[in-house]
Amino acid sequence: MKKLLLPETNSYKANLHCHSTISDGQWTPEQIKEEYSKRGYSIVAYTDHSMMIDQSHLTDEGFLALRGFEVGMAQAEKDKTTHTIRTCHICAIALDPDNLVRPCFNQKEMDHWRYYNKPAVDWVIYDKEKPQFEFFYSPEVISKFMQECRDEGFFVTYNHPSWSMETAEQFLNYHGMHAVEMCNYGCYVEGYEDYNPYIYDQILRGGERIFCIGADDNHNRGENPERDSFGAFTVIKADKLDYKTITDAMVRGDMYASQGPEIHSLYIEDGKVYITSSPAKRIYIGTELRHSRCIWAKDEPITEACFDIPENCGYIRLTVEDMQGRHANTRAYFTDEL
Numbered sequence: 001m002k003k004l005l006l007p008e009t010n011s012y013k014a015n016l017h018c019h020s021t022i023s024d025g026q027w028t029p030e031q032i033k034e035e036y037s038k039r040g041y042s043i044v045a046y047t048d049h050s051m052m053i054d055q056s057h058l059t060d061e062g063f064l065a066l067r068g069f070e071v072g073m074a075q076a077e078k079d080k081t082t083h084t085i086r087t088c089h090i091c092a093i094a095l096d097p098d099n100l101v102r103p104c105f106n107q108k109e110m111d112h113w114r115y116y117n118k119p120a121v122d123w124v125i126y127d128k129e130k131p132q133f134e135f136f137y138s139p140e141v142i143s144k145f146m147q148e149c150r151d152e153g154f155f156v157t158y159n160h161p162s163w164s165m166e167t168a169e170q171f172l173n174y175h176g177m178h179a180v181e182m183c184n185y186g187c188y189v190e191g192y193e194d195y196n197p198y199i200y201d202q203i204l205r206g207g208e209r210i211f212c213i214g215a216d217d218n219h220n221r222g223e224n225p226e227r228d229s230f231g232a233f234t235v236i237k238a239d240k241l242d243y244k245t246i247t248d249a250m251v252r253g254d255m256y257a258s259q260g261p262e263i264h265s266l267y268i269e270d271g272k273v274y275i276t277s278s279p280a281k282r283i284y285i286g287t288e289l290r291h292s293r294c295i296w297a298k299d300e301p302i303t304e305a306c307f308d309i310p311e312n313c314g315y316i317r318l319t320v321e322d323m324q325g326r327h328a329n330t331r332a333y334f335t336d337e338l
């Protein structure tokens with residue numbers, strides 16, 4: 001029997017991590033909407049540093065503004081010189097359009113942006129009854145942050161681990177994320193190795209069931225070819241462009257991450273997985289085990305592939321690589337959900 005891994009429905013192109021003039025980005029929220037809409041995006045998650053504010057006025061029938069924020073927890077400066085400080089950055093995106101209250105609030109974090117004259121610090125809504133969240137670079141505190149955000153109804157992403165210089169010692173001890181950034185284009189543009197398939201595998205093999213996303217993390221300080229927009233995205237499969245319909249699809253994992261290639265269909269039938277895509281140089285499957293298979297284009301690019309699903313392989317995930325070396329990555333599908 002055929003079982004769809006990606007639903008056969010609308011595809012919405014999303015940038016799930018960005019910075020506007022609300023924090024340290026160069027484009028206004030309106031400009032981001034305009035530029036991304038021009039290039040076929042339907043969804044942007046506004047994830048300015050610390051400041052989660054309502055951007056719902058930007059939503060219309062062709063565009064959805066998701067509300068979020070990003071925080072960082074860095075190693076103490078006394079331990080390392082500034083340019084070698086390890087850090088952990090996390091985005092939290094509200095799953096419900098009515099969720100306006102920023103979880104894990106800390107006044108010191110806001111004071112940093114007040115210093116830079118950012119008026120939005122006064123628009124952030126937080127729970128004044130709750131004790132302030134004490135930020136500290138430790139797996140316990142980072143996991144607590146992820147869990148609290150989840151409990152408050154947020155989608156939690158673990159950002160640019162390569163830029164952050166984190167090692168398995170750190171990220172294997174983080175619990176509570178929904179997804180890791182498979183590609184962070186802003187960091188990639190700066191020369192960091194933030195295309196992260198192996199880190200995704202390590203976290204999966206560590207026992208976490210998480211998804212992967214692609215995102216720009218754009219600040220728009222540079223012009224082409226240094227522009228950090230439109231290089232990595234997430235395609236969300238959903239019946240309509242409505243806040244809750246989209247975030248429900250994200251929580252189910254009805255999406256894939258990409259640097260360019262498109263995945264048109266993904267399903268299993270009789271113990272095999274089938275994929276169709278935009279023209280590719282190669283399509284390959286990875287599992288929890290040492291069991292990969294790769295189909296290469298010969299004279300012409302390929303647009304489909306089929307692979308046996310090995311028994312007891314833990315999970316499968318597929319990658320499409322196009323002629324320019326850009327990748328589209330499915331999430332991991334665990335054998336007990338196949």
Ligand SMILES: [Zn+2]
Nearest residue numbers: 070089159160
């Ligand atoms: Zn960051």
Ligand SMILES: [Zn+2]
Nearest residue numbers: 017019070217
């Ligand atoms: Zn960022």
